[in-house]
Amino acid sequence: MSGDHPSDCVGIDSEQAGKAPGCAGCPNASVCASGKQFDETSQLVEIEKRLRSIKHILLIISGKGGVGKSTFSANLARFLASNESINVGLLDIDICGPSIPRAMGLEGEQVHMSSDGWSPIYIQDNLAVMSSGFLLGSLEDAVIWRGPKKNGLIKQFLKDVDWPPLDYLIIDTPPGTSDEHLSIVSFLKKCANLNGAIVVTTPQEAALLDVRKQIDFANRVGLPIIGLVENMSHFVCSSCHKESFIFKPTSGGAKSLSSSCNIQLLASIPIDPIIGKSIDQGIACWEENKESPAVLAYQSLSKKIIEMFPI
Template structure:
């Protein structure tokens, strides 16, 4: 039987209809937000605000302590191929049979990883040890809200508080086994409640860092700068930036042409300007979309593609950055 979604979020009884822009009775801003002024529910919501430290934090920290490396995949805006890259990063890491890899889909309103990893239509099962992830390979498991929806067309229409409750359950209740080498976390675009929640809940256990995905054009780089600023303010190390869709590679002749031509130097120049690592560029290949739609590994199907080589180079550079961070941590301690 599949677990109920966010079954630990309190059911506050309100005496009046919630006003427009209500933050929600479970929100940290409940009773304090501007929208709460004059609301008949203000005193009720204020009394629901939890006092003292979050009692779930020790459980989350203990659970995440069994994971060696935790990587957030971020983007400033949608449509840059963040989830696509997350799926390929997961496949690439899992190609090493000595690694145990987990993929967590926190794009709650637009979960797409199950389709890309070939797990569409699966369901999550609950036991005494927690929620069991869906395994798409012997060493690659994943968790997504998509597994808990009645059908694939169901919309998730939630306020931030309920999203935060689900994120907490994913981090606290998912049973990844005795040991996990990598947890790759796919986040929604931008800097929203989900980003604040995951960074807060994972902070004590340690986040290796963030991988930021962009495309070459300036309209994408504008939002990426905000994502970089978020990481710095949230004290999340930036492992590096990857420029996706940097050109088009013809599957037949292998010729490459620029589709989104950079006007300000693209991702590489941005990295130089902001002093962050540039992990590489990944060209467009129409077969990437085909592999994601079919839920198969792009590397296994099209190993000859220049895009496959570029992605694997990015993965190697990412793992190098993680090792560099660990070495600095050891020296400082």
């Protein structure tokens, strides 16, 4: 309730909430009487309890589509889980464009319900995945939902998925600063294990402009930013090993942005054909070439994440 509630307020836990004589004239009377505010609070507590067995929750965000955010999320989850002693979960809340099922080689899989909730899909013993794509008849089906329905599904993912004890839960979000982002931040606000967000961008100013908006969004809603990742940073020739900047950083790229915003630049991941190929085939990118510059960049990043958030 707001700070201008009457001095004789009976509180939201009371059966007389919103109905007691002291509630007359209170702007929150109708909300308290409906029980909605209490219900929302209890659901946040349920989410916190459900996710309590997870040590670290990391959001992957980007201000712009097409920067490879879902590719990054899928690869980060795989590289963290390449250590068999680390348990990883990957949650895809991009409701309208769920690409994680294909990226993880899980097309055609369906979610099963148990007495403990929705069971995630396991790629291996220590890597579990949940996505709205598992709820569609086909990944080609369009999801034409208004905000409240999308937000309801996100809440259900957080409240009802039966995750095992995890060291890391990676949450892949849609691009932008829309309903889904407000929902995920508000739903997780009671979770002390939410470490913050990794912001993914590409070097060109068109992407950085939207990333600045995403950073402003995070600051406004109190979401800590773990660091920046510059995806498709450059291209390394496999023959001569010369670096070429396909997306020329006309304004200094993510390095300049990290300096101006005082945000750590976690990694610069080069363009590599094996990344696109592995995502299309739903396999780990290191199966093609363990010495690829992109593979080495992901290996270095995953080690850095483990050092920042030890298990």
